[in-house]
Amino acid sequence: MATVQLVTSKQSASQLADLLNGATRRKPVVVVTTSSGQERPWIDPQRIAQEAGSLADVYLMPTGDISWAFAHQMADETQVYGGAGRVYPVGHEWTSNPRRSPLRFAFNPADGEWATDKLISDALRMAADAGLLQPVAQARPVAGIVTGVISGRGIVDLSQGLRATIAEELTVPGVRIERLLTVGQQVSGLYDPEAGRVDVRGGLRPAEEALAGYGIGDVVLARVAMVRNGKAELVLYPKTAQPEVRVAVLRAAVTTNEADDLRTLMSLDEVVRARVTATGPSWCLTMADVDDDEPVAPAPALLTGGPPWLVEELPTLDVETPPTVAMPAQAPPAAQEPIEPEPAVAEPEPEAPAAPAPPTPAIFGRRPTGTPAARPATPGPVPRPPSTPPIVATPPEAPSDTRQQLLLQITALKTRIATLEAEAEKARALAEANSDEIRQLRYVINKVEAERDRAENGLARSRTELRKARGKRSRPAAEEPQFADPELGFRHLVQARWATRTPVAEQAARPLPEYGIGAGFIQSLADLEGVSREKVADVVVEVVTGVAPKVAGREVHRLRSGMGGADPVRTRADGAVGYRASLQTGTPSARRIHYWMLPGGQIELARVCTHDDFSI
Incomplete structure (x- = not known):
C-alpha cells in the first residue's frame, strides 16, 4: 500500500536531506510541503503516492523551522517550502542544474490539483529515466478497450468491470498519450493492481514493421531531435x-x-x-525538394490500431495556463513601464538575463520560539507583462526581403522570450515571498507565461516560414548553366536532380536509366504554367528509375483516351503503352505528366499538361 512519510522534526528533515544528497538512493523522491500556518497541503501527497506506487517515495514536510533545517543542507535553488512540491531524480545532476528537478507551486486548491498532476508526471518520468520500469510481481496479462484519453492518461475498461490507466510517462519517452492511444482502440498489457495501471510497452510495434510502408520518394514526417549550424538529426520512429x-x-x-x-x-x-531517398536500415532523407502541395505519408502508429505518432501542426497562439483562482474585478496594481528588448539585429542567439536570487525559507515561517511572526514587507510595483506585438506575415513579393525580415523577427522573438522569462522569474520570487499579494502575483505570472509561450510559438512559425523560403531559393541566373539546346538543358536538370536525391554511396547501384524525350515534350514544358521545371525533373527521375508507381502521390496509371473507366488505353503501333503520373495533387487543374512505356521497358517522355487533358 502506498504511504506518505511525514517529516516531523529537524532531525528527520536533516536525514531526508542526507538521503537526497547521498549515494544510496535508487528511486525518485517527492517532497511536498504545507504553506506557513496551514495544517494540510494544497498538493495531495496521498494521490501522488498512490499513482507512483513503488516507483517513488513521497514525503510531507511543514514549512517553518523544519523546512529551514532541510534547506540548510540543500544546494541553492533545490530547496522546497511554502506549500510547493518538488521531485528529486536519481543521481546528483539536479544539484548543479535545478531545472532537472522543477519546483511546482501551489497557493490554493486549484493550484494544488494542477501541481499534484505535475508532480505525478515528474515522478513517473524520472522513474522511467532511472530504468525502474520492471514488471511488478503481482502484474497479470489483461486486455481492454480505451474509453478516454485525457490529462496524460489513457482510460481502459478491462473485463469484470475493472478500469485502469495507461501513463504517458511510462510508455514512450517524449510521445504524448494522444499520439499513442485513441478512443475505441483495443490494447493489451500487464496490469498492476496496486497502482491501477496497464503497461502496454510489450505491444509497441518494432521499427522495421512500422516503417515498412515507407518507400523511396515518399514525403514523410519526422521530429527534429538535434540541430546545429550545419547538421540536424531527424527521428522517424521513437525509442x-x-x-x-x-x-x-x-x-x-x-x-x-x-x-x-x-x-x-x-x-x-x-x-x-x-x-x-534511401530506406532502412541506412535511411537517408532530404528536405530541400519537398513542395507544400505534395501528399504526406501518415506516420506509423506505435500500437496496433492507434493514431499516427506524429502529426503536422503549426503552433497555435492559444496557450493553456495552470489553473488559478479567478482575479477580482479590480485591475492589477500599478506597474512600472515594461522592459523593451533592444532593437533586433542578426547576431548570435542572446543569452537570457540572469534570474533574481531565489527567496529563502526564512520568509515562510522561521522565527524565534514564542515571538509572533513578522509580516513580510510589501513588495514594490509588480512588473507588468509587456504586450506581444502581432506576428505579421511578410508580403511574398520580395523573397530576399522576406528572408531578412524573418531573420530579424526571429532574433527579436528570442530577445523577447529571454525578457519574458526574466519577468516570470521575478513574479515567481515575489509570489513566494509575499502571501498577501499571491492572488495578484499569480495573475501576473500567468499573463507573462502566456505571452512567453505565444512568443515561442511565433518563433517556431517564423523558423518554419524561413526554412520554406530558404528551401525554394535558387542560385543566381548567372551561376546556372546555359544551354542553346533546350532538350540538353532539361536532361542536365534531370541528371542534377538524380544526383541530389541519390546518396553518393548508392549511385552506382541505382543509376539513372536511359530515357527518350518525345518531339512535343520540351514545348509542352515551356507552355505549361503553375509547376516548376525542377518539380517536373524530380518526377521524371522517379518515373525513369521505376520509383513513381510506389509513391502514392504520383497516382501512376495507364492513360486512357478519356475520363471514363471503359475508355480504351492509349497504345502505339510499336507496342508502347501510354501512362500518366501526377505532378500535383489537391490543386485546381492539377498538372500531370504523360509518357510511353516501350516494349523493352524504356521510358519516353511525351508531354506535361493539366488534369483534364488526355492527349499524348
Missing part, C-alpha cells in the same frame, strides 16, 4: 524496446544557401516534412 530511428541531414539537404545556420531554420522537437 521503444529498440533504439530510435534517427537520420542525420546536412545543410545541403535542407537549404541551397551554404551560409544558412540550420538553428535558424528549424526548432528542436519541431515536426518537419522530408523525402525518403
Whole structure:
C-alpha cells in the first residue's frame, strides 16, 4: 500500500536531506510541503503516492523551522517550502542544474490539483529515466478497450468491470498519450493492481514493421531531435524496446544557401516534412525538394490500431495556463513601464538575463520560539507583462526581403522570450515571498507565461516560414548553366536532380536509366504554367528509375483516351503503352505528366499538361 512519510522534526528533515544528497538512493523522491500556518497541503501527497506506487517515495514536510533545517543542507535553488512540491531524480545532476528537478507551486486548491498532476508526471518520468520500469510481481496479462484519453492518461475498461490507466510517462519517452492511444482502440498489457495501471510497452510495434510502408520518394514526417549550424538529426520512429530511428541531414539537404545556420531554420522537437531517398536500415532523407502541395505519408502508429505518432501542426497562439483562482474585478496594481528588448539585429542567439536570487525559507515561517511572526514587507510595483506585438506575415513579393525580415523577427522573438522569462522569474520570487499579494502575483505570472509561450510559438512559425523560403531559393541566373539546346538543358536538370536525391554511396547501384524525350515534350514544358521545371525533373527521375508507381502521390496509371473507366488505353503501333503520373495533387487543374512505356521497358517522355487533358 502506498504511504506518505511525514517529516516531523529537524532531525528527520536533516536525514531526508542526507538521503537526497547521498549515494544510496535508487528511486525518485517527492517532497511536498504545507504553506506557513496551514495544517494540510494544497498538493495531495496521498494521490501522488498512490499513482507512483513503488516507483517513488513521497514525503510531507511543514514549512517553518523544519523546512529551514532541510534547506540548510540543500544546494541553492533545490530547496522546497511554502506549500510547493518538488521531485528529486536519481543521481546528483539536479544539484548543479535545478531545472532537472522543477519546483511546482501551489497557493490554493486549484493550484494544488494542477501541481499534484505535475508532480505525478515528474515522478513517473524520472522513474522511467532511472530504468525502474520492471514488471511488478503481482502484474497479470489483461486486455481492454480505451474509453478516454485525457490529462496524460489513457482510460481502459478491462473485463469484470475493472478500469485502469495507461501513463504517458511510462510508455514512450517524449510521445504524448494522444499520439499513442485513441478512443475505441483495443490494447493489451500487464496490469498492476496496486497502482491501477496497464503497461502496454510489450505491444509497441518494432521499427522495421512500422516503417515498412515507407518507400523511396515518399514525403514523410519526422521530429527534429538535434540541430546545429550545419547538421540536424531527424527521428522517424521513437525509442521503444529498440533504439530510435534517427537520420542525420546536412545543410545541403535542407537549404541551397551554404551560409544558412540550420538553428535558424528549424526548432528542436519541431515536426518537419522530408523525402525518403534511401530506406532502412541506412535511411537517408532530404528536405530541400519537398513542395507544400505534395501528399504526406501518415506516420506509423506505435500500437496496433492507434493514431499516427506524429502529426503536422503549426503552433497555435492559444496557450493553456495552470489553473488559478479567478482575479477580482479590480485591475492589477500599478506597474512600472515594461522592459523593451533592444532593437533586433542578426547576431548570435542572446543569452537570457540572469534570474533574481531565489527567496529563502526564512520568509515562510522561521522565527524565534514564542515571538509572533513578522509580516513580510510589501513588495514594490509588480512588473507588468509587456504586450506581444502581432506576428505579421511578410508580403511574398520580395523573397530576399522576406528572408531578412524573418531573420530579424526571429532574433527579436528570442530577445523577447529571454525578457519574458526574466519577468516570470521575478513574479515567481515575489509570489513566494509575499502571501498577501499571491492572488495578484499569480495573475501576473500567468499573463507573462502566456505571452512567453505565444512568443515561442511565433518563433517556431517564423523558423518554419524561413526554412520554406530558404528551401525554394535558387542560385543566381548567372551561376546556372546555359544551354542553346533546350532538350540538353532539361536532361542536365534531370541528371542534377538524380544526383541530389541519390546518396553518393548508392549511385552506382541505382543509376539513372536511359530515357527518350518525345518531339512535343520540351514545348509542352515551356507552355505549361503553375509547376516548376525542377518539380517536373524530380518526377521524371522517379518515373525513369521505376520509383513513381510506389509513391502514392504520383497516382501512376495507364492513360486512357478519356475520363471514363471503359475508355480504351492509349497504345502505339510499336507496342508502347501510354501512362500518366501526377505532378500535383489537391490543386485546381492539377498538372500531370504523360509518357510511353516501350516494349523493352524504356521510358519516353511525351508531354506535361493539366488534369483534364488526355492527349499524348
